[in-house]
Amino acid sequence: MESVFEIIAEPNRRAILSLLGSSQQSVGEIERQLRMTQPTVSKHLRVLREAGFVESTVDAQRRLYQLKPEPFQQMDAWLAQFRRFWSVHIDALERHLDRMDHERADRSNQSAPTKSKTKEKTTRSKPRT
Amino acid sequence: MESVFEIIAEPNRRAILSLLGSSQQSVGEIERQLRMTQPTVSKHLRVLREAGFVESTVDAQRRLYQLKPEPFQQMDAWLAQFRRFWSVHIDALERHLDRMDHERADRSNQSAPTKSKTKEKTTRSKPRT
DNA sequence: TTTATATATGCCTTGACAAGTATATGCTCA
DNA sequence: TGAGCATATACTTGTCAAGGCATATATAAA
Numbered sequence: 001m002e003s004v005f006e007i008i009a010e011p012n013r014r015a016i017l018s019l020l021g022s023s024q025q026s027v028g029e030i031e032r033q034l035r036m037t038q039p040t041v042s043k044h045l046r047v048l049r050e051a052g053f054v055e056s057t058v059d060a061q062r063r064l065y066q067l068k069p070e071p072f073q074q075m076d077a078w079l080a081q082f083r084r085f086w087s088v089h090i091d092a093l094e095r096h097l098d099r100m101d102h103e104r105a106d107r108s109n110q111s112a113p114t115k116s117k118t119k120e121k122t123t124r125s126k127p128r129t
Numbered sequence: 130m131e132s133v134f135e136i137i138a139e140p141n142r143r144a145i146l147s148l149l150g151s152s153q154q155s156v157g158e159i160e161r162q163l164r165m166t167q168p169t170v171s172k173h174l175r176v177l178r179e180a181g182f183v184e185s186t187v188d189a190q191r192r193l194y195q196l197k198p199e200p201f202q203q204m205d206a207w208l209a210q211f212r213r214f215w216s217v218h219i220d221a222l223e224r225h226l227d228r229m230d231h232e233r234a235d236r237s238n239q240s241a242p243t244k245s246k247t248k249e250k251t252t253r254s255k256p257r258t
Numbered sequence: 259t260t261t262a263t264a265t266a267t268g269c270c271t272t273g274a275c276a277a278g279t280a281t282a283t284g285c286t287c288a
Numbered sequence: 289t290g291a292g293c294a295t296a297t298a299c300t301t302g303t304c305a306a307g308g309c310a311t312a313t314a315t316a317a318a
Contacts, residue, residue, distance in 0.1 A: 001304085001305075010305090010306080012306090036307095037307075037308075037309095039307080039308080039309080039310095040306080040307060040308085043306080043307085044306090060315060060316070061314065061315045061316065062315095
C-alpha cells in the first residue's frame with residue numbers, strides 16, 4: 001500500500017475524499033454521513049493521512065479532517081500521459097481551465113508563484129492513429 | 130474488481146498501460162519489455178480488457194493490444210471534483226494542452242509512475258484572490 | 259473524582275487477488 | 289499431417305488488507 005492508486009482503490013476511502021471535498025469534517029460526521037462504523041472510518045482516515053491525502057486539526061475531542069492536494073497532483077500527472085487519447089474532450093478540459101480562471105482559488109495554499117494568462121483557442125492538429 | 134480505480138491499483142497493470150501509451154504492443158513484446166511471465170501478462174491484459182482499458186486486434190497468432198479512452202475519462206472525471214485544490218497546477222495542465230497541440234514525439238517511459246516536471250513558461254490568467 | 263463523548267488502536271477472521279506452474283487453444287508453415 | 293510459436297486458461301498457494309469487536313487514550317462536563 002504505497003502508491004496513491006492503491007489508496008484510492010478502496011471505495012469507502014473515495015467516498016471519504018469526496019465528502020471532504022465539499023468541506024472539512026470530523027470523524028463522527030463522516031461516520032454518520034457514510035454510515036460506516038467509527039473504527040472503520042478512523043482506519044481509513046489513518047491510511048489517507050499517512051498517504052498525504054488528508055490532514056487533521058484538533059478541535060477539543062474532535063479531529064477535523066481536510067484534504068491535501070499533493071496526491072491528487074500525482075494522480076493527475078500520471079493520467080496526463082494518456083490525455084491524448086481522449087482529444088475529443090480536450091475542449092471540456094479547456095473549458096474547465098477557463099472556469100477555474102474565473103472561479104476563485106479560495107485558498108492560496110502552495111507557494112509556487114502562478115503566473116498565468118488566459119489562453120484562448122487551442123488549435124489541435126490531428127486526433128490519433 | 131469493478132471500478133477503474135481498483136484496476137489501476139496494480140503496478141504491473143499501470144506499467145502495461147504506460148507501455149501501450151506509446152504504441153500498441155503484442156503480448157510477447159509486453160512480456161519482454163516489462164520482464165513479466167507470459168501468463169501474468171495475459172491475465173493482466175484480460176483484466177484490463179474486461180474493464181475497457183484496452184482492446185485487442187488479431188494479427189495471425191499475435192494479439193495486438195491498444196488503449197481505449199473511456200476509463201481514463203472516468204478517472205479524470207472523478208479527479209475533476211478535486212481540481213480546485215491544486216490550482217497551482219493549472220500551468221502544468223496548460224503546458225500539457227500546448228504540448229498536445231504540437232503533437233509529440235517523445236516516449237521512453239518506464240513502469241514507474243512519471244514524476245511531474247515543474248518547468249515554467251506558459252501564460253494564463255492568474256486566479257483572483 | 260466520575261462519567262460521558264470522540265477518536266484511535268490491537269487482534270482476529272475472512273476474502274480477494276497476484277503469481278507460479280502446467281496445460282489448453284489457436285495459428286502458421288513445412 | 290505434425291511441429292513450433294503465441295496466447296489463454298485452470299488450479300494452487302501465499303500475502304495482504306478490510307472490517308468486526310473490544311479496548312485504550314484523550315478531552316470535556318458534572
